[in-house]
Ligand code: SF4
């Protein structure tokens with residue numbers, strides 16, 4: 001907060017400022033409001049809560065800020081400080097208690113939920129709920145549309161390790177290892193083809209990003225400590241295939257910097273975290289594939305939070321059959337941003353449509369991304385438009401191209 005020199009360089013990078021052109025909906029305004037609150041010049045009002053919670057925590061402002069203001073950790077601390085004083089209706093408190101305190105704290109429970117959703121899809125209940133309009137009635141229609149076709153089996157970290165010459169450890173993720181388990185399996189295959197011996201530590205869980213951005217820092221830190229301990233017996237890079245998780249894992253060092261027991265361990269952990277595109281090299285043997293025109297969708301938590309934009313492009317360019325086209329406004333958020341599409345459906349939709357318009361102008365057959373949120377957000381938008389353009393994770397493209 002104190003670093004902000006109010007230069008305004010961040011304004012045109014901020015999706016909520018671009019949509020609203022309001023100072024309070026931009027990074028400079030948000031920093032100013034947070035500072036005024038901390039210094040006692042402002043109190044917590046509905047207006048203040050709205051402007052702060054409208055922030056996508058996309059870090060587009062942090063990426064261009066000359067003074068080093070870092071919005072993600074600022075929002076994490078601010079939201080957690082505000083939460084105990086925030087008045088919420090009982091049902092919101094109950095949902096938060098179940099989701100943050102129960103569901104995401106134990107992967108066995110999370111897997112059970114995804115298994116129930118799988119049954120919902122396979123037994124015809126989904127068809128019934130959609131056709132009877134029950135989802136619309138409950139206000140769940142737009143959220144339900146994001147649900148991918150769920151796999152029959154999950155990736156369950158078992159403490160084992162595959163054979164290879166270079167050690168690495170794999171962060172499986174909660175959504176990635178269940179609802180998108182096929183992408184986790186593709187990631188593991190690609191890593192093995194690249195010669196990695198991949199450890200999959202048993203005690204790992206959710207990264208805690210949802211908690212951190214949702215105002216529950218204590219539980220985010222609990223998950224951080226669980227993950228740090230889980231990976232301590234492994235060596236080499238900790239490979240992540242979800243941009244959002246990767247950004248959070250890299251921030252453990254910051255969030256635990258003042259904890260005498262965990263500060264050093266958190267730093268050692270965060271220093272090892274690498275996005276999948278940062279550990280793979282273009283020497284991966286690629287096979288012939290049908291010619292395809294692709295665009296790459298930069299996930300905010302990769303391009304802005306982790307400053308990773310060239311490695312995924314280099315990997316895609318190494319696939320002989322692909323033509324990679326660039327799009328307009330590549331750094332503008334697609335509106336997914338964790339659960340933003342649930343909490344702020346209007347702004348989320350505006351950003352989704354803008355991203356799709358930009359991507360489709362490049363006339364692709366496939367949109368490639370490195371984050372589950374973007375993947376589901378763009379797939380839902382394309383399905384609504386009746387488009388045949390596919391959305392794939394980078395790991396899926398590389399797996400297809402390198403399958404012997
Ligand atoms: S670019 Fe950085 S220093 Fe300038 S107004 Fe934005 S947050 Fe403040």
Ligand code: SF4
Nearest residue numbers: 014055056058059061
């Ligand atoms: S994190 Fe994103 S939405 Fe939030 S202020 Fe920065 S640019 Fe705007």
